[in-house]
Amino acid sequence: MRVEIWSDIACPWCYIGKARFEKGLAAFAHRDDVEVVHRSFELDPNRAKGDTAPVLEMLATKYGRTLDEARAMEAHVASNAHSEGLGYRTEGRDHGNTFDIHRLLHLAKERGRQSELLDLAYRANFAEERSVFEPGTLVALAVEAGLDEAEVRAVLADESAYADAVRADEREAAELGANGVPFFVLDRKYGVSGGQPAEVFTQALEQAWQGRTLQPVGGDADACDVDGGTC
Numbered sequence: 001m002r003v004e005i006w007s008d009i010a011c012p013w014c015y016i017g018k019a020r021f022e023k024g025l026a027a028f029a030h031r032d033d034v035e036v037v038h039r040s041f042e043l044d045p046n047r048a049k050g051d052t053a054p055v056l057e058m059l060a061t062k063y064g065r066t067l068d069e070a071r072a073m074e075a076h077v078a079s080n081a082h083s084e085g086l087g088y089r090t091e092g093r094d095h096g097n098t099f100d101i102h103r104l105l106h107l108a109k110e111r112g113r114q115s116e117l118l119d120l121a122y123r124a125n126f127a128e129e130r131s132v133f134e135p136g137t138l139v140a141l142a143v144e145a146g147l148d149e150a151e152v153r154a155v156l157a158d159e160s161a162y163a164d165a166v167r168a169d170e171r172e173a174a175e176l177g178a179n180g181v182p183f184f185v186l187d188r189k190y191g192v193s194g195g196q197p198a199e200v201f202t203q204a205l206e207q208a209w210q211g212r213t214l215q216p217v218g219g220d221a222d223a224c225d226v227d228g229g230t231c
Helices: 012-026 055-063 067-083 099-110 114-126 135-144 149-157 163-175 198-209
Strands: 002-007 035-040 183-186 190-193
Touching: 002 012, 012 067, 012 114, 012 198, 035 099, 035 114, 035 163, 055 067, 099 114, 099 135, 099 149, 099 163, 114 135, 135 149, 183 198, 190 198
Parallel strands: 002 035
Antiparallel strands: 002 183, 183 190
C-alpha cells in the first residue's frame, strides 16, 4: 500500500503531522507493507527566491494580528510540537520560498534518501538556528542526508532540475482537491487532511487496507493553507 503525503517545509503542521503519522503507522499491523512517498506543495509559491522574512512578522501581516498575538499562535504550535517530542523555536525563524528544497527532495527520492532529508530540513527550520532558505544550509543538509555534494550543487545551479516534478506534484494536489497541507492520500482510497492524532492515521490505514473508496477521515484538524504563508 502506498501513502502519499503532500507537505511544505514551511508548514509547522506538516512537521507535527509527519511525526503523528509515523506513530500511527507504527501501530498498524501491515506497516512493513506500506510505501511512504513525500510530494511537493508550496504554501507561498509567489514569493521570490531569496526573499525571506521573520516568521512572526509574516504571521502578523498575513492574519492581521499584533506581534504578541503572532507569538501566541506560535506558542500554540510549539506546545503541539513538544507533545510529540519535537523541538520548536517560537522566535528567530525565517520564512521564504521553498521551491529549491522541493527540488532537492525529488533528487533525494531518486537516491533513496527523501525521508532523511525531509527530517533534517524540518529540524533545521523549526528546531535549530539554521535557515533552510540559504543555499549553503541546503547543501549541508543534503550531504548530511547522504547525497553527493557535487550532484546537489549541480541541481541547485540548474533551476530546471526537478522543476517539472515539483509542478506535477502540485497539479496533482489541486486535482485531488487539496488546498492546504499536510494532506495524506492512502492507496488512492482515503484522504486525511491536517495533523491528525496518531490513532486517526492508524484507523485510516486499516480502512484503506480493506479497500474502501476514497473519502475524508478524521474531520477537521490543524493545517497550513495556501493563501500565502505558514501558519
